[in-house]
Amino acid sequence: MNLTIREALLAFRRAPLLSALSVTTIAFSLFVVGLFGLVAVNLQDALRGVAERVEIVAYLLPGTPIETITLAEKDIEAFPEVQSAVYVSEDSALTRARGELVEFRDVLQELERNPLPASIELKLRPRFRDAQHVNEVADRLRGFGFVDDVRFGRDWVEKLDRLRQVAAAVGLVVGAAFAVVAIIIIGTTIRMAVLQRSREIAIMRLVGATDGFIRRPFLLQGAIKGLLGGLVAMGLAYGAYTLINRWFFSHAQALAIIGFGTLIGLFGSAASVGRHLKRV
C-alpha cells in the first residue's frame, strides 16, 4: 500500500505541470457547477422567503360568537396543511391597521364604528404553499357558516408556483449539463495523465505487474486531484460569495461538491486506466 502512495505522489513530482493542469481543470469545472449550485441555492432561498408570505385570510361574519370561533380555530389548526391559524378580532384588526397604515391614522382615529371584520389568518406548512393546496384549504374554509369571505391572492400564488417550477426545471437541466461537461473535461485530463504514462504502464506489465497494481496509484492520484480540485473550487466559490455576499453552501453541500470532485477523479481514473489496460 505504501508503494501505491509513493507511486501516486511520485507522479505529481514527475509531471507537476500536467498534475497542476488536471487539478485546475477539475477545480474550474467544479467551480462552474458550484457557482450554478450557489445561484440555485440563493434562488431557492429567495423563493422560500417569498413563499413564507403565502397566507390565507378568512373574514368572519360580524357577530359570530367567540366560542364558535375558538372551536373553529382548533379545527382549522388540525388541517394537515396548516401551520398556524390566528384569530384576529375586530379590535386588534383596527389597532394593527392604525399601526401599519400611518397615512390613514387620522381617518382611523375618528371612526365612530370599527369597519374592519374579524378574521382568522392561516399560514400553511412549507410544502403546502402552492396554488392547489391553497385553493383546497380556501374551499374548506368557505364551508364554515360564519366565514364571510376567503382571500389569498390567487394570481400571486399561481405565479409563485410557476416560478418555482421554472426554477427547478432550469436548475435541473442546466445543472446536469454543467455536471456532464465537467465530467467530460475532467475525464479528458485524466486520460492525458494515463497516456503520458503509457510507456511506464507497458514496462510495468512487462516485468509482471498485475492490473490491480498498475491501477491503484492512478486511482489514488485521481482521487487526490479530484479532492484538491474540489477544495480549490470551494475556495473560488467562497471568493465569489464574498463578492455577491449572499447565501453560501452549508457544510454538507460544500462537502458534497468536494466529494463529487474526489469521486470524479477516482472513477475517471478507473475508467481511463481500465480502458487503457484493456487495449494493451
Next chain:
Amino acid sequence: MIKFTNVFKAFPKGGLALKDVTFHIAKGEFVFLTGHSGAGKSTVLKLVFAEEPVTSGEVRVSGFNVAELRRKDVPMLRRRLGIVFQDFRLLEDRTAEENVAFALEVTGARRSTIPARVMRVLTQVGLAAKAQAYPRELSGGEQQRVAIARALVNEPTVLLADEPTGNLDERATRGVFQLLRDINASGTAVVMATHDLDLVRQAPYRVIELQEGALVYDSVVDEPRDQAASP
C-alpha cells in the same frame, strides 16, 4: 522449458506471422533465433511472454499453458521470465537502481530484501558504480546492462532478448553478448533473437531460423550447415 507445438499465429489483418512452428528449448540452453526482419522472431518471443494470443497450437512456457492463460495469470508467467529489448525500455526518470528495483516492487517482493538484490544484479552486469545514474547519463551498452539487470533480478529461468544488440556499437555488442553468455553459464536459459550473423558464428549455440513465419532450420534437428549460407 519452452515448447512450441504446431503453433500458428495470424496477423490481425490476415496472413500468417507463424506457420506450424514446433520446437523445444530445454532448461539452461542458449538459443539464437535468427531470420530476416519480419520472419517472425519477435512474434515467437511475444507468444512466449503472452503479449500476443496464440492463434492455434500449443505454447508451454515453464509450466504455463500460454495459449489458455487467463489475463490475470499473465503477470505470474512474466515473473518467471526476464525480457530485454533492442530499445532498453527503461524509465527515464528513475536511476539505474530504481529501474531494477521497480521490477521487484511490482511483484510484491519484501521491501527489506530489495536493495541487496538490486545491488547484486547491478554488480553482476558490471554497473554497481553507476547505480545512481539516470538512463540519459549512460551509454547504450550501459543502458542495456541495466535492462538485463532488471530482467535478472527476479531470477528468471529464461531470459528472452529481442535484438538486444541492435542499437549498440561493436564494442558494446561484444560486452552485452558476453554478459548473456555468462548469464547462461550460470544456468539461465537464454533465447536471443538477432540478425547479427557474426555473433551467431562466434558461439557454438543452437540456432533456430525462421523464414516468413516458418521454421526452416534448427541446428539440433537438422544437418549442420555452412552458416555463411544462411541470410
